Amino acid sequence: MAPEDYLRQYAEPLQALAGTVSSRNWQALALEPDYYYPPGSVWGSGLDALNRTDLLEMLQQILDIEYPQQRLPESVAREFPNVLQGLKDERAWRQTEMERLGEVLAQRQSDNERLAAELIEHQSELRRLAVELEHCQGESAVLVNEASTLRANLAELRGSTSWRLTKPLRWFGRMAKTAQVLDV
Amino acid sequence: MAADIEASAISPSSVVDVIIPVYRGLAETQRCLESVLAFPQRTACEIVVVNDCSPEPKLSAWLRELAEARAITLLENPVNTGFVNAVNRGMTQHPDRDVVLLNSDTEVHGDWLDRLHHHAESDSSIGTVTPFSNNATICSYPRFNQDNPLPKDWPLAALDRVFAEVNAGLAIEMPTAVGFCMYIRRDCLKKVGYFDALMFKRGYGEENEFCLRATEVGFKHLLCADAFVYHQGRVSFGAETSALCAEAERSILERYPHYLGMIGEYCTRDPARVLRRRVDGFRLVHSPRPRLMFITHTWGGGTEKHVQDLARILEPDFEVLILRPTGLDGVSIEWGRSGEEFIAYFALPYAYQKLLDFIQSLGVARLHFHHIIGMNRQILQLPQDLSLPYDFTLHDYYPICPQYTLTLQDDRYCNEPDVAGCNACLAERPALWGLDIVTWRESLGGLLTGADRVIVASQDMETRMRRYIPDARYVRLSHPEPPVLAVPAPRVPPCGEFKILILGRLTPVKGLHRLEACAIDAQVRGLPLFFRVIGHADRDVRQEPEIPLSFSGPYDDAELPQLIGRERPDLIFFPALWPETYSYTLSYALATRLPIVAPRLGAFSERLADYPHACLLDWDTPATEYNDLFVNLLERASHSLAEAGYGA
Numbered sequence: 001m002a003p004e005d006y007l008r009q010y011a012e013p014l015q016a017l018a019g020t021v022s023s024r025n026w027q028a029l030a031l032e033p034d035y036y037y038p039p040g041s042v043w044g045s046g047l048d049a050l051n052r053t054d055l056l057e058m059l060q061q062i063l064d065i066e067y068p069q070q071r072l073p074e075s076v077a078r079e080f081p082n083v084l085q086g087l088k089d090e091r092a093w094r095q096t097e098m099e100r101l102g103e104v105l106a107q108r109q110s111d112n113e114r115l116a117a118e119l120i121e122h123q124s125e126l127r128r129l130a131v132e133l134e135h136c137q138g139e140s141a142v143l144v145n146e147a148s149t150l151r152a153n154l155a156e157l158r159g160s161t162s163w164r165l166t167k168p169l170r171w172f173g174r175m176a177k178t179a180q181v182l183d184v
Numbered sequence: 185m186a187a188d189i190e191a192s193a194i195s196p197s198s199v200v201d202v203i204i205p206v207y208r209g210l211a212e213t214q215r216c217l218e219s220v221l222a223f224p225q226r227t228a229c230e231i232v233v234v235n236d237c238s239p240e241p242k243l244s245a246w247l248r249e250l251a252e253a254r255a256i257t258l259l260e261n262p263v264n265t266g267f268v269n270a271v272n273r274g275m276t277q278h279p280d281r282d283v284v285l286l287n288s289d290t291e292v293h294g295d296w297l298d299r300l301h302h303h304a305e306s307d308s309s310i311g312t313v314t315p316f317s318n319n320a321t322i323c324s325y326p327r328f329n330q331d332n333p334l335p336k337d338w339p340l341a342a343l344d345r346v347f348a349e350v351n352a353g354l355a356i357e358m359p360t361a362v363g364f365c366m367y368i369r370r371d372c373l374k375k376v377g378y379f380d381a382l383m384f385k386r387g388y389g390e391e392n393e394f395c396l397r398a399t400e401v402g403f404k405h406l407l408c409a410d411a412f413v414y415h416q417g418r419v420s421f422g423a424e425t426s427a428l429c430a431e432a433e434r435s436i437l438e439r440y441p442h443y444l445g446m447i448g449e450y451c452t453r454d455p456a457r458v459l460r461r462r463v464d465g466f467r468l469v470h471s472p473r474p475r476l477m478f479i480t481h482t483w484g485g486g487t488e489k490h491v492q493d494l495a496r497i498l499e500p501d502f503e504v505l506i507l508r509p510t511g512l513d514g515v516s517i518e519w520g521r522s523g524e525e526f527i528a529y530f531a532l533p534y535a536y537q538k539l540l541d542f543i544q545s546l547g548v549a550r551l552h553f554h555h556i557i558g559m560n561r562q563i564l565q566l567p568q569d570l571s572l573p574y575d576f577t578l579h580d581y582y583p584i585c586p587q588y589t590l591t592l593q594d595d596r597y598c599n600e601p602d603v604a605g606c607n608a609c610l611a612e613r614p615a616l617w618g619l620d621i622v623t624w625r626e627s628l629g630g631l632l633t634g635a636d637r638v639i640v641a642s643q644d645m646e647t648r649m650r651r652y653i654p655d656a657r658y659v660r661l662s663h664p665e666p667p668v669l670a671v672p673a674p675r676v677p678p679c680g681e682f683k684i685l686i687l688g689r690l691t692p693v694k695g696l697h698r699l700e701a702c703a704i705d706a707q708v709r710g711l712p713l714f715f716r717v718i719g720h721a722d723r724d725v726r727q728e729p730e731i732p733l734s735f736s737g738p739y740d741d742a743e744l745p746q747l748i749g750r751e752r753p754d755l756i757f758f759p760a761l762w763p764e765t766y767s768y769t770l771s772y773a774l775a776t777r778l779p780i781v782a783p784r785l786g787a788f789s790e791r792l793a794d795y796p797h798a799c800l801l802d803w804d805t806p807a808t809e810y811n812d813l814f815v816n817l818l819e820r821a822s823h824s825l826a827e828a829g830y831g832a
Binding site for chain 2: 007
């Protein structure tokens with residue numbers, strides 16, 4: 001649809017709005033600075049920026065929403081400086097707690113670094129032992145090979161004709177040795 | 185004027201030299217000097233014009249006339265020495281006086297100098313003072329760090345009066361002055377020295393480097409919040425400006441590597457925003473136009489385009505404010521007029537009363553809901569709590585379907601099942617605020633039936649909505665769009681492969697997976713089809729060379745006709761799987777006169793009803809059948825072209 005046609009149809013019921021502007025009070029439109037910055041921006045300076053009126057208004061709003069039947073009693077309003085002081089004390093406590101936790105964190109980080117260094121050392125030792133183990137396993141395999149070669153040689157020797165033909169001679173030999181022992 | 189000062193009893197050191205270096209631009213210089221001469225100041229001042237060997241004889245002659253009339257003190261350089269040398273010559277003219285450096289393309293108003301002087305004298309640690317301007321980077325108004333035109337209906341005189349009233353006596357500290365209009369105290373000049381003409385001979389950056397030196401020895405730089413000086417900008421250097429700025433930045437960073445970080449920190453913090461907002465507020469409440477407030481989401485797309493289009497066409501007759509969800513549960517209200525920056529944030533639920541007060545102070549006379557997705561539920565109470573009439577434009581099916589597109593989890597049209605079916609869908613994908621479908625429709629249905637008008641862009645949408653919320657006052661009003669000029673999409677003899685074009689950002693409900701299936705089928709069957717998307721996909725899909733499908737990437741709407749023409753497509757395809765409510769990209773497709781293939785669903789049926797080259801298929805037609813249709817259509821078109829003498 002052509003924009004001018006749309007505008008004609010859309011704005012028809014809005015003609016009655018002409019002349020509805022009455023207020024020229026720009027101060028009524030002025031908001032506290034926080035309203036001009038997106039949530040989570042760096043503008044807010046926290047409790048230090050709050051004045052008595054702001055805080056009372058905020059407390060009243062919270063009460064209106066959470067406990068609609070309640071109103072901020074005058075006695076509470078008079079207690080305001082104590083409330084503010086309490087909040088500031090709490091902030092100071094939290095600051096101290098954050099500093100303490102910061103120290104704990106620093107200590108933990110230092111322990112962490114020490115343990116990381118030890119871990120590296122142990123890993124290096126482990127690698128060295130692994131190399132040694134591998135070397136030993138290699139040697140062991142060589143020895144096992146040699147043993148089996150020797151066993152095979154022995155079996156071959158024992159099965160040979162010459163070994164069998166000389167069997168009586170070895171028997172007589174052993175007997176002669178035994179007789180010498182008895183004579184002694 | 186110089187002679188007057190000499191003859192008077194005023195101490196020479198209490199006089200301020202207003203130094204105006206001139207090179208070219210007769211008209212701008214005339215406006216500047218005439219504005220300076222038009223407003224007498226309480227602060228004694230002498231206007232010192234340095235003509236840096238202007239190449240415009242008329243300009244030089246005019247300056248001489250003024251000097252002869254003793255309106256100005258004229259210093260003429262026999263050769264061009266560069267902007268910085270010209271300024272330095274002006275500053276050395278009277279070595280005891282404060283100075284104001286004023287570019288020759290500025291215009292001042294009222295007691296501008298008195299206001300600058302007042303701030304300069306407020307503290308001995310102040311080195312420089314700069315006023316607000318339309319075109320002055322960190323001192324810019326209405327938009328921070330932008331070259332702004334003067335706001336519509338607010339000429340310099342009116343705007344300066346507003347600054348003087350709403351920010352009377354206010355100033356904030358800045359990291360640097362801006363050289364278009366810069367008050368410098370003599371104490372500062374004496375300790376810091378003049379501008380560095382060796383490094384910045386031709387201008388740009390010299391005032392920043394000067395301010396950094398001044399900061400190092402303890403001077404502050406103020407933004408004078410109660411004065412506004414007009415600055416045209418780019419008169420003497422024109423197109424060279426960007427190159428000069430870049431060169432200046434390099435030079436400053438070599439000497440002061442922390443400079444950009446310091447400026448960045450100031451821009452992030454933007455403490456001058458509060459001062460700009462006070463002026464915005466004054467201008468808003470003094471506008472004679474009735475106020476409308478749009479309520480919409482932050483998801484962009486067609487809804488945002490409509491909101492912006494409507495705000496533009498309403499600008500001459502209305503002030504449009506736009507309320508959107510912000511942050512976890514808050515809302516923001518921005519001034520919808522082009523060129524404005526005003527925005528305020530309200531954390532809900534605690535600031536709800538503040539929000540109501542603010543809207544009432546604005547004098548909003550009517551609300552217009554466009555979308556409420558992501559909105560705090562309190563916003564639905566606005567019409568009632570403010571006793572305001574309202575309209576509701578439907579951009580999708582949100583009031584009857586929390587999934588807003590009438591689609592199931594597989595992103596295909598749901599065929600609008602019964603209540604049990606909808607609740608089963610909500611069990612998998614719960615609605616906002618955890619409502620069941622009946623409560624949802626009752627809640628939002630109440631909002632719709634309370635509206636003066638529920639605006640829908642198509643008959644199809646009205647029919648669907650009436651099934652669920654029959655009592656609303658529906659008004660059919662197609663979206664406002666300037667006529668799309670015929671898109672140049674020249675038909676060329678096919679070269680063995682047909683190009684099928686798809687327009688816009690593709691999501692699964694807009695047929696991303698159907699398109700991928702078509703491309704895979706074309707690959708498997710060896711069909712002569714190539715699918716090209718002007719736009720992008722919102723998730724990863726297979727593309728060429730694996731399958732015959734490619735994406736151009738994001739684009740600006742204004743470029744779309746040219747982009748379509750450049751692609752030389754054979755056909756345009758809309759693979760949507762939901763009942764579209766309008767489709768802006770279809771408007772561009774219609775202008776090509778090319779064959780269009782779309783599903784018989786939503787607004788496509790009626791928008792393509794009279795289009796001679798349209799082909800509509802059932803929305804759940806398989807990809808293979810779509811491809812068969814493409815091949816048939818295109819082969820037929822190819823034969824027609826061959827018969828017309830384009831044959832290969």
